[in-house]
Amino acid sequence: MLSTLEVFTTVVVGVMVGVEFAVAFVMNPILNALPEDSRQSGHAHGGRMLGAVMPVWYIGSLVLVGVWAVAGRHHDGTALVVAAGALLLLSVVMSVLLLVPINNRNKTWTPENRPADWQEQVRRWERLHYVRVAVIIAAFTLLVSALV
Known part of the structure; x- marks a missing residue:
């Protein structure tokens, strides 16, 4: 059972x-090459679509790693799993505190209502995302x- 959890968690x-x-490295460069209105609309759509899915994925991944760490606490590699969990926790904290606020603004923008600094906000999100x-x-x- 632990092996199944390990593989499933790693795949997720x-x-x-x-x-x-x-x-x-693929979508943002494509969007950034589009004309301004299309670029902004594309970023907003991506923010809405992925903004709905990624929180569940990030939290689910963190939970799976936590279960793995507890279930495999007496096995080799547990320290690596715990360290991975700490990094995933960091990614969730970064997301909530830094990236989500920008995304929440971005996903509501249209070419008619976007703020004057929308491009700088998108660039900041991209730097944080890297x-x-x-x-x-x-x-x-x-x-x-x-696993090995």
Whole structure:
């Protein structure tokens, strides 16, 4: 049963990392190459869509890692799982305190009502997102290491 939990958790976190990596290094560059109104609309739509899914994914991943850490507390690699959990917790805290407030504003903007500094706010979100991606990649790497 523990092996199933380990693999399932690693896959869930790995897919989350893949989605967030794709947002940072594929979707945002595509959106940023569009004309201004389309760019802003695309960012707002992405914020609405992923803003609905990612909180569940982040919290679910953290819970799964916590269950793994408790269930496997007497096995090799538990320290790596706990460290991964700490990094995922950091990513949740970063999200709630830094990224979500920007996203909550961004997802309501239209070309008609966006603030004058909307591009700077999007760029700030993107910079913070790069840091968050690095944190969750590190967490994923620790989970994979704990498996071997």
